[in-house]
Every structure is written in structure tokens, then in C-alpha cells.
Amino acid sequence: MRLQGKVCLITGAGKGIGAATAKVFAREGAIVEIAEVDIQAANSVVEEIRAEGGSAFATTVDVTEIMSIEAWIRLVMERHQRIDVLFNNAGISSVGKLHEIGRESWDKVMAVNVTGVYLVSKEVLPAMIEQKNGVIINMSSCIAEIGLARRAAYAATKGAILSMTKSMQVDYAPYNIRVNALLPGTIFTPFVEDYLKRSYEDPTAAIDTLKQRQLGKELGRPEDVAEAALFLASSESRYVMGAGLAVDGGVTAGKPY
Numbered sequence: 001m002r003l004q005g006k007v008c009l010i011t012g013a014g015k016g017i018g019a020a021t022a023k024v025f026a027r028e029g030a031i032v033e034i035a036e037v038d039i040q041a042a043n044s045v046v047e048e049i050r051a052e053g054g055s056a057f058a059t060t061v062d063v064t065e066i067m068s069i070e071a072w073i074r075l076v077m078e079r080h081q082r083i084d085v086l087f088n089n090a091g092i093s094s095v096g097k098l099h100e101i102g103r104e105s106w107d108k109v110m111a112v113n114v115t116g117v118y119l120v121s122k123e124v125l126p127a128m129i130e131q132k133n134g135v136i137i138n139m140s141s142c143i144a145e146i147g148l149a150r151r152a153a154y155a156a157t158k159g160a161i162l163s164m165t166k167s168m169q170v171d172y173a174p175y176n177i178r179v180n181a182l183l184p185g186t187i188f189t190p191f192v193e194d195y196l197k198r199s200y201e202d203p204t205a206a207i208d209t210l211k212q213r214q215l216g217k218e219l220g221r222p223e224d225v226a227e228a229a230l231f232l233a234s235s236e237s238r239y240v241m242g243a244g245l246a247v248d249g250g251v252t253a254g255k256p257y
């Protein structure tokens with residue numbers, strides 16, 4: 001039990017990587033608190049965790065809405081009086097060349113992927129500073145380090161997260177708070193399925209194109225990232241600070257040919 005009794009907050013854990021992480025954390029003894037806009041999806045993750053004897057709660061939260069975040073953190077503090085881990089996972093995609101991206105869509109992806117991490121962290125940090133202990137994991141992407149066609153806005157958000165993570169680490173190291181980022185490659189989740197449907201006439205054939213970008217034979221599974229999140233959340237990574245951990249099937253390691 002690598003997270004026994006730890007209060008772990010995960011945003012966007014109704015589906016995909018967040019849902020897989022909630023289950024892995026609960027299996028390791030964590031008390032999981034999920035913040036989601038899709039409360040139905042979050043509730044079914046909670047039910048699944050409880051059915052297996054784990055501990056989990058779900059709250060309707062939009063990470064761009066400060067009032068809903070404040071209410072969530074108040075509830076979490078009333079319930080547990082502490083916060084050990086925050087996984088800023090919620091995120092949305094944005095596809096298009098820079099000149100094709102409308103202002104509304106630019107603002108939306110910035111709001112969820114960057115401002116959302118700022119707002120939730122801002123509300124959680126006072127508790128961690130007071131405890132002089134905590135772990136924050138921010139969801140970046142391998143796209144923070146390499147260019148990819150038609151992803152300018154999304155890439156900008158994930159690059160911002162990686163930079164923010166390093167500066168946060170510098171500021172909060174004196175309080176024994178570790179801040180790291182995850183940089184996944186292509187993980188097969190509803191997020192990627194949606195992107196494939198919107199971007200390609202033949203989504204199945206497109207999967208082969210995605211595989212050609214990486215060194216590993218298969219696309220990533222949500223559990224691959226969840227296990228990396230577990231490592232960053234647990235004390236096994238106590239000497240890992242301000243790092244960006246690639247979980248990308250070798251996309252950023254080099255070209256296969």
C-alpha cells in the first residue's frame with residue numbers, strides 16, 4: 001500500500017487517465033477525491049472504487065470556476081483536515097494551425113489547461129504549506145518538448161504547465177512540497193478517440209499513423225500514466241523534484257527511422 005491513508009485530489013478523473021489514476025491510487029490505500037464537470041462519469045468511478053473496498057468521493061467542479069473550486073476544497077478539508085496529493089489532470093484538446101484557431105477556442109483551452117491548474121493549486125497550496133508536506137503532479141504532454149502538426153494552442157498550454165511546474169517547485173521546496181509534471185505520449189482515451197473522429201476520415205487507419213510517431217509498438221494505456229502518477233505521488237520519488245517525466249513510448253527519445 002504505497003498511498004495508505006493519503007488524501008489524494010484528482011481533477012478530471014471521470015474518464016481516461018484521471019479515472020485510471022483514481023483506481024490505482026485507491027488500490028494503494030488512498031482516499032480519493034475527484035473533481036469533475038461530468039459528475040455521472042465521476043460517480044461511476046467512485047462506485048467502482050467503493051465496490052472494491054476503496055475510499056472515494058466525487059464533486060462537481062469546473063477547474064475554470066473559482067467558486068466551485070473553493071467549495072470543493074472546503075468540503076475536502078472538512079472531511080479529511082488535510083491534502084496530501086493534488087493531481088492536476090483535467091484538460092481539453094484543441095486542434096488546428098495557429099491562424100485557424102478562433103479566439104474563443106484559444107481562450108477555452110488556455111482556461112482549462114493552464115488557468116485551471118493555477119486556480120486549483122492556489123486553493124490547495126495553503127493547506128500543504130501549513131502541513132509542510134505535499135505532492136503536486138501537473139499534467140503536461142510530450143508536446144511540450146516536440147512540435148506536432150495542428151496543435152499550436154494545445155502545445156502552448158502544455159509547455160506552460162512544464163515551465164510552471166519547475167518554478168512552483170522552486171517556490172515550494174522549502175515547505176517540503178514536491179511538484180512534478182507528467183509528459184504522456186499518445187494514450188488511448190476518450191480524448192484521443194474524439195480527436196481521431198474529428199480529424200480523420202478513417203480513425204482506425206489514423207491509429208497506425210500515431211504508432212509511427214513512437215518507438216513502442218502499441219499506443220499508451222491510461223494505466224501506463226496512472227502507474228507513473230503513483231510513483232510521483234508516493235515517497236519512492238522523494239528525490240524527484242521539478243521534473244518532467246515522459247511516458248510516451250519513446251516519442252521524444254528519437255525518430256524510429
Ligand SMILES: NC(=O)c1ccc[n+]([C@@H]2O[C@H](COP(=O)([O-])OP(=O)(O)OC[C@H]3O[C@@H](n4cnc5c(N)ncnc54)[C@H](O)[C@@H]3O)[C@@H](O)[C@H]2O)c1
Nearest residue numbers: 012014015016017037062063090091141184186187189191
Ligand atoms: N490522452 C492522451 O494521449 C494525452 C496525452 C498527453 C496529455 N494528456 C493530458 O492528460 C489529461 C487527461 O487526458 P485524457 O486523455 O484522460 O482525457 P479525457 O477527455 O479522457 O478525460 C479528461 C476528463 O477531464 C474532465 N474535464 C474537462 N474539462 C474539465 C473542467 N473544466 N473541470 C473539471 N473537469 C474537466 C472531462 O470531463 C474528462 O472526464 C489532459 O490534461 C490531457 O491534456 C492526454
